[in-house]
Amino acid sequence: METHKALFQQGQHRLDKLKQLAPRAGDSLLEKMSAKGINRRDFMKWSAVVTSMLALPNPFTSLVAQAAEIADRVPLIWLHLAECTGCTESLLRADTPSIDTLIFDHVSLEYHETLMVASGFQAEENLQNALEKYKGKYLLAVEGGVPTADNGSFLTLGPHGETGLSRVQKAAKDAVAIIAVGTCASFGGIQAAAPNPTGTKGVQEVVKQPVINLGGCPPNERNIVGTLMYYIMFGKLPPLDMFNRPKWAYGSRVHDDCERRGHFDSGEFVEEFGSQEAKDGHCLYKMGCKGPYTYNNCPTERFNGHTSWPVLAGHGCIGCSEPDFWDAMSDFEKPLSRRLLTGLDSTADTIGAVILGAAVVGIGAHAIATFFVKPVDY
Amino acid sequence: MSESPQVLSASQQVKLKGRVTHIPTMREFAFTPLIRIFHWLRFLAIMILLISGFYIAWPFLMDPKSTDVLIQGWMRFSHLIFGFIFSCITISRNYLFLFSKDKSERRSLLDALSIDRWRSQIKAYVFLGKPDEKSGLYGPLQLVTYASFYSCSLIMVLTGLALYSRVYHEGLGQLLYAPASWLTYICGGLANVRNIHHWFTWVFIVFLIVHVYMVIWTGIRFKKAAVDAIISGYDYHTHAHIEPFPVTTSESVNINEPTIPNKSIL
Numbered sequence: 001m002e003t004h005k006a007l008f009q010q011g012q013h014r015l016d017k018l019k020q021l022a023p024r025a026g027d028s029l030l031e032k033m034s035a036k037g038i039n040r041r042d043f044m045k046w047s048a049v050v051t052s053m054l055a056l057p058n059p060f061t062s063l064v065a066q067a068a069e070i071a072d073r074v075p076l077i078w079l080h081l082a083e084c085t086g087c088t089e090s091l092l093r094a095d096t097p098s099i100d101t102l103i104f105d106h107v108s109l110e111y112h113e114t115l116m117v118a119s120g121f122q123a124e125e126n127l128q129n130a131l132e133k134y135k136g137k138y139l140l141a142v143e144g145g146v147p148t149a150d151n152g153s154f155l156t157l158g159p160h161g162e163t164g165l166s167r168v169q170k171a172a173k174d175a176v177a178i179i180a181v182g183t184c185a186s187f188g189g190i191q192a193a194a195p196n197p198t199g200t201k202g203v204q205e206v207v208k209q210p211v212i213n214l215g216g217c218p219p220n221e222r223n224i225v226g227t228l229m230y231y232i233m234f235g236k237l238p239p240l241d242m243f244n245r246p247k248w249a250y251g252s253r254v255h256d257d258c259e260r261r262g263h264f265d266s267g268e269f270v271e272e273f274g275s276q277e278a279k280d281g282h283c284l285y286k287m288g289c290k291g292p293y294t295y296n297n298c299p300t301e302r303f304n305g306h307t308s309w310p311v312l313a314g315h316g317c318i319g320c321s322e323p324d325f326w327d328a329m330s331d332f333e334k335p336l337s338r339r340l341l342t343g344l345d346s347t348a349d350t351i352g353a354v355i356l357g358a359a360v361v362g363i364g365a366h367a368i369a370t371f372f373v374k375p376v377d378y
Numbered sequence: 379m380s381e382s383p384q385v386l387s388a389s390q391q392v393k394l395k396g397r398v399t400h401i402p403t404m405r406e407f408a409f410t411p412l413i414r415i416f417h418w419l420r421f422l423a424i425m426i427l428l429i430s431g432f433y434i435a436w437p438f439l440m441d442p443k444s445t446d447v448l449i450q451g452w453m454r455f456s457h458l459i460f461g462f463i464f465s466c467i468t469i470s471r472n473y474l475f476l477f478s479k480d481k482s483e484r485r486s487l488l489d490a491l492s493i494d495r496w497r498s499q500i501k502a503y504v505f506l507g508k509p510d511e512k513s514g515l516y517g518p519l520q521l522v523t524y525a526s527f528y529s530c531s532l533i534m535v536l537t538g539l540a541l542y543s544r545v546y547h548e549g550l551g552q553l554l555y556a557p558a559s560w561l562t563y564i565c566g567g568l569a570n571v572r573n574i575h576h577w578f579t580w581v582f583i584v585f586l587i588v589h590v591y592m593v594i595w596t597g598i599r600f601k602k603a604a605v606d607a608i609i610s611g612y613d614y615h616t617h618a619h620i621e622p623f624p625v626t627t628s629e630s631v632n633i634n635e636p637t638i639p640n641k642s643i644l
Binding site for chain 1: 435436437439440447448449450451505507508544559560562563566567568569570572573576577579580583584587588591595598599600601
C-alpha cells in the first residue's frame with residue numbers, strides 16, 4: 001500500500017506540472033464528449049475500467065481521468081512506415097466513437113499522415129516543425145516495420161524520398177518515449193516473414209532507446225490508449241515483459257483467460273468448422289488455435305467496443321501479437337505439432353518417423369550381416 | 379592368433395572340429411545401484427512422457443460422454459509428474475557422473491580422447507574385431523552418444539519447465555518465471571519453445587530403438603552380460619574353451635582343408 005501511495009503522489013505531482021502547460025487550442029475533453037452524447041458518469045466508468053486494466057487500485061481512477069483530460073498537453077508524433085494503417089483504422093473507425101477514440105482525437109497529435117490535411121512539402125514541413133518545437137518532449141508512436149535492406153530503400157516517404165529507416169532514427173533521437181504500435185513496428189510483422197527480402201525489422205532493432213511494444217494485428221485500441229495514459233500519469237515506461245510489452249496487457253496468455261478454456265481442460269475439442277462441437281463452443285486447439293503460445297488480453301478486452309474477438313467468433317487465435325508470428329504460428333488452422341516445416345513440406349512427426357524407419361532398416365541390415373560375418377576371435 | 383591349442387580362435391576351433399563353450403571367467407562390477415535405479419526409472423518416465431506427450435500434441439480420444447472422464451486431465455497430469463521425475467533424474471545423473479565416488483564413468487572420458495579406442499570400437503561395430511578391454515565404463519562412441527542424449531534431455535527439461543511455468547504461476551512456477559521468460563525470449567516466443575520440445579522427442583524414440591539393439595547385439599556378439607549388467611550390476615567376461623574331439627592323429631588334420639562350419643556352435 002505504501003508503494004501505491006508513493007506512486008499516486010508521483011502521478012499527481014506529474015499531472016499538476018503538466019496542467020501548467022498550455023493546452024492545444026480547441027475544446028476540452030468534456031466538451032468534446034458532451035457533443036458526442038457521452039456524460040461525465042460514462043467517462044468516470046471508463047476511467048475506472050482503464051485503471052483496473054492497468055492493474056492499479058481503484059483510487060487511481062481520478063488520476064486516469066485527469067490524465068485523459070490533459071492528454072492534449074503531451075505532443076505525440078505518429079509515423080507510418082511499412083504497414084497497412086490497420087492499427088490507426090482500428091482506433092478510428094469504431095461504428096460508435098468510444099471514449100478511447102475521442103481521447104486519441106484529443107491527444108496533441110502533431111503529425112499523423114492518415115489524419116492530417118497537409119500533404120507533400122507542407123506535410124514534411126509540419127513534421128520538421130514538430131520535431132524542432134517539441135524536441136526532447138514528444139512521444140513517438142510508430143506504426144509499421146522498418147525495411148533495412150539496401151540501406152532502407154524499400155520504403156521511401158515524403159517529397160524528399162527519405163527512407164523510413166532514416167526518418168524513424170531521426171525522430172527517435174529526441175523522443176521522450178517510443179511506442180511501437182502493432183506487430184510490424186514491434187517485431188517486423190508480416191513484412192519480416194521469411195525470406196524477408198526487404199530486411200524489415202521492428203523499431204527496437206534500429207533505434208538505441210527502449211521501445212514499448214504493443215503487439216497485435218491490430219493491437220486493442222484500449223492497449224494503445226492505456227499506454228498513453230500510463231505515460232501521461234507517470235512519465236515512465238510501464239513494467240515490461242521479455243519482449244518489452246506492457247505486462248498489464250501482455251502478462252497472460254490468450255489461453256489463460258479464454259472462455260473456451262474449460263473445454264480444453266475437459267478434453268472437448270472442435271474437429272471441424274461448422275460441426276456440433278463448434279456450435280457448442282468447444283476448444284479450438286485442434287483447429288490450430290495458438291492461444292497457448294500468445295500473450296495478449298484479447299479474451300478480456302475484446303474488439304470493436306468489447307463486442308467480440310476471434311475465438312469467440314469461432315476461429316482459433318493465430319498468435320498475431322507474437323514475434324515472427326507469420327512463420328512461428330503457421331499453419332494457422334493446424335496445431336503446432338501438425339504444421340508443415342518450411343522447405344520440407346512435411347510435419348516434424350513425418351520426418352521423425354522417416355528417420356526412425358531408416359534407423360530400423362539400418363539395424364535390420366546390421367543384424368542380418370552379423371549372421372554372415374566371421375565370429376569374433378577369443 | 380593364440381599359440382596355445384587350448385585357446386584357438388573360434389573359427390579355428392570350428393575347423394578343428396572342437397566343441398566351443400563360452401564360460402564366464404570374470405565377474406566385474408559395472409553399474410552402481412543408483413545408476414541402475416535411475417536407468418529404469420528414466421525408462422519408465424520416457425515411455426509415459428512419450429505417450430502422454432503425443433496425446434497432448436493431438437488429443438485423439440474424443441467424445442467423452444461424461445465430464446467425469448478426464449482423459450485430457452490424466453494425460454497432462456502424468457506428463458507433469460513424470461516430467462518432474464525425468465528432470466530430477468537428469469540433474470542427479472549429471473551430478474553423479476561428475477562427483478560420484480565410483481570413478482568408472484569418469485574414466486570413460488579419457489578413452490574418448492584416445493584415437494585407438496575410437497578406431498577399435500568403430501571397427502568392432504562393423505565386424506572387424508572386438509573392442510579393447512577399456513578402462514572406463516563406456517566406449518568412446520557410447521560416451522559421445524550418451525553425452526548427446528543428456529544434452530537433449532537437458533533441452534527437454536528446460537523447455538518443459540519453461541512451458542510449465544507459463545501455466546502454473548505459483549510455487550516452482552513463480553520461481554522459474556524469470557528464467558523461463560529469458561528462455562522464451564531466446565527462442566523467439568513460446569511457440570518455438572513448444573516446437574523444440576516436440577522436435578527433440580524424436581531423438582528419444584530413435585535413441586531407444588538403437589540403444590536396445592546395440593546392447594543386445596553386443597551381448598550376443600562379444601559374449602558378455604550386456605543386458606544383465608544394467609539389472610544385476612555385474613558384467614561377465616567369457617573365455618572360449620574348446621573340448622577337442624578325440625583326434626587319432628593330430629598331424630592328419632589339415633587346417634586349410636575346407637570344412638562346413640557347424641552353425642550351432644557359433
